[in-house]
Amino acid sequence: MVHAHPVIALLPLLLLACASPPGSGPGPQGGDSGTADGGGPGDGGSGAEQDIVTTHLALDLENRTGVATLQVQPAAGASTVLLDVSGLDLRGVTVDGVAVGPEVRDGMLPVPVDPGGAPVQIEVAYDFPARSDVDFDGWMPGLGVSFTWPYFCGNLYPCDPQLRDGVRYTMEVTGAPAGQRAIFPARIPSDAPSYMPAVAVGDYQELALGTTSAGTTLRALYLPGASGLEGAQAGTELLVDVFDYFERVYGPYSFGADVATVEVDWGADSWGGMEHHPYFHVGRFDFDDGEVHAHEAAHGWFGDGVRIGCWEDFVLSEGTVTYMAARATEQVGGRELWSYYVEGFLIPICEGLDVNTVVLPETCNEIDLLHHDIWSLATYMKGACFYEEVADLVGADLLDEVIAELYQERVGGTARMQDMIDRILARTDPSHHAAIETLAEEWLRTEACPKDYAERCGAH
Ligand SMILES: [Zn+2]
Structure with a gap:
């Protein structure tokens, strides 16, 4: 979803997203909590x-x-x-x-x-x-x-x-x-x-990006104006490699062999992106930013490929893909994103300059996401830091395997964040379990950031 930008852009973006929903729309409260985590391919098959x-x-x-x-x-x-x-x-x-x-x-x-x-x-x-x-x-x-x-x-x-x-x-x-x-x-x-x-719709120009080893072809569709071709080239320089990493490591992409990243004009709030796979949208102010393209691409695996079971599981979408974007970018030789995440986003959250909250509420489909604090960067960053610290503890390769297993088991269906935590526990040595439970408690179920949060999430 919209991966909002630092303080400066977050406020208008939140205001905009908080525009009142259609009074009569069902909203998330229409969900029925008992069945949402049924998950698995062909959900609803019951x-x-x-x-x-x-x-x-x-x-x-x-x-x-x-x-x-x-x-x-x-x-x-x-x-x-x-x-x-x-x-x-x-x-x-x-x-x-x-x-x-x-x-x-x-x-x-x-x-x-x-x-x-x-x-x-x-x-x-x-x-x-x-x-x-x-x-x-x-x-x-x-x-x-x-x-x-x-x-x-x-x-x-x-x-x-x-x-x-x-x-x-x-x-x-x-x-x-x-x-x-x-x-x-x-x-x-x-x-x-x-x-x-x-x-x-727009006066779109096309930049061919290449094809992954699985045969997925990627294009950038950019608009004339501010950053134009140069911005598109800069922002998508690593996108084929990143997408290839997602396919090789996490599992086959489920939305077809033709993928595009599409520059969009969201007016004054043209930051971030939106996971409209297979042609995902990236705001024009960010079209030159590879992290945003990687983030939106990763939603093809979590958020879209695997849908969240409840709106309260927003962190399974945003925390997971924020981690995946950093992991893949690093693995294909791109820039290290953790200091950017920590300095640009996590510190303001933890220091009270931006919204902070418990990012994994205990309920299921009882909140209105647009009017709840988990619709904030806290969910992105604290979620990503949970994964980063699990990777430091058990190894990033093993964590990739766990993410891949949950994706492949649930693609086309739903999953809950607890399913991911349970899967991590099931695949790691029991000697790590207490520490993993503590990380989930500290990063996901506690409002205050852990002591030494910046060093811990940034040390990589
Ligand atoms: Zn997102």
């Missing part, structure tokens, strides 16, 4: 919950109309499929080709289905609103980019924003302004979170 299997989106940006075609497995015994359409004006709904007329209630569309449980095809024709760059929660024509993280998919297409439901997508987008290209993935071939599909 049939207990409704499962949107695939979604085809046909979006016309000029007229702001869409047609979404969803293949859905209804919940066992259910007489409706519930879709979030909070921000949409519906034109028509069909189920297996037959028109139906359900009434939207509290932003949710209860699509009638036969309780027999057979899969259905639901087609929804709709208008989607232009969202302002203050709302920052849907299609923003003023900026030429969509943004639906974390649970605003219902402003762009009918969806289920709950984390447990991964979806495969196909997309077609028309109506880009004359002379501009619309950048979107025609196909997202494995289960993705609802905020992953996105579109950006």
Whole structure:
């Protein structure tokens, strides 16, 4: 997700992201805590919950109309499929080709289905609103980019924003302004979170970056202006090697063989990036920063490839990929990032100049992420420091193996941060277990930073 920048950029970014969610949207509180950590490929296979299997989106940006075609497995015994359409004006709904007329209630569309449980095809024709760059929660024509993280998919297409439901997508987008290209993935071939599909339009230029040993081709799509080609070259110099490291060490990438990093204009807050795999977005102020490209690329493994089980597991996404970006960058001969993390981010957090918090709350889907302190850099940095200290203790190679195992076991499904901690314990010598538990306690479950935090996380 948005990997916010130091103090200077964090405040506006947080304000922007805290713009009120659609009053009627389900938000994270709609999640049901009991089932979120079921995880594993093909999650939802139990049939207990409704499962949107695939979604085809046909979006016309000029007229702001869409047609979404969803293949859905209804919940066992259910007489409706519930879709979030909070921000949409519906034109028509069909189920297996037959028109139906359900009434939207509290932003949710209860699509009638036969309780027999057979899969259905639901087609929804709709208008989607232009969202302002203050709302920052849907299609923003003023900026030429969509943004639906974390649970605003219902402003762009009918969806289920709950984390447990991964979806495969196909997309077609028309109506880009004359002379501009619309950048979107025609196909997202494995289960993705609802905020992953996105579109950006602009006067994109293309820089071929190369191909990894697994055959994944990477490109940079950059905009004319500030940093242009030089910025794109600087920011992506190591991206093929970093991506290759992720594939070799953590496991095969699940979102196809064609990957791009896409420069986007988020106005005054064009810092950081957003994990819209396989064409992930990087803000234009950071397009020359290799760390941000590496960070967003790593979300292909955690955050997207493996979805977090609960919003409270945000650290499994952000802490893990912050660590992976530093680890891979170092392993492919790039710069050492720990002093940058510590001096730029961790010290302000620990010294009270930036938000600090317990980054792994005990609940599951009981918080509203955008209005909770874990939506802050504390989660990124304290999470990364937990991994860094585990690596110092047991060896970075062994930690890579653990991360790889959890990824390969859960790709396409969900996992919780506790699953990672348990996996670390299961794969390390019992003589280290007390120390590992202490690191989890100090970095993840305690608000105050550990004594000597800067030396400990920075000494590498
Ligand atoms: Zn991130």
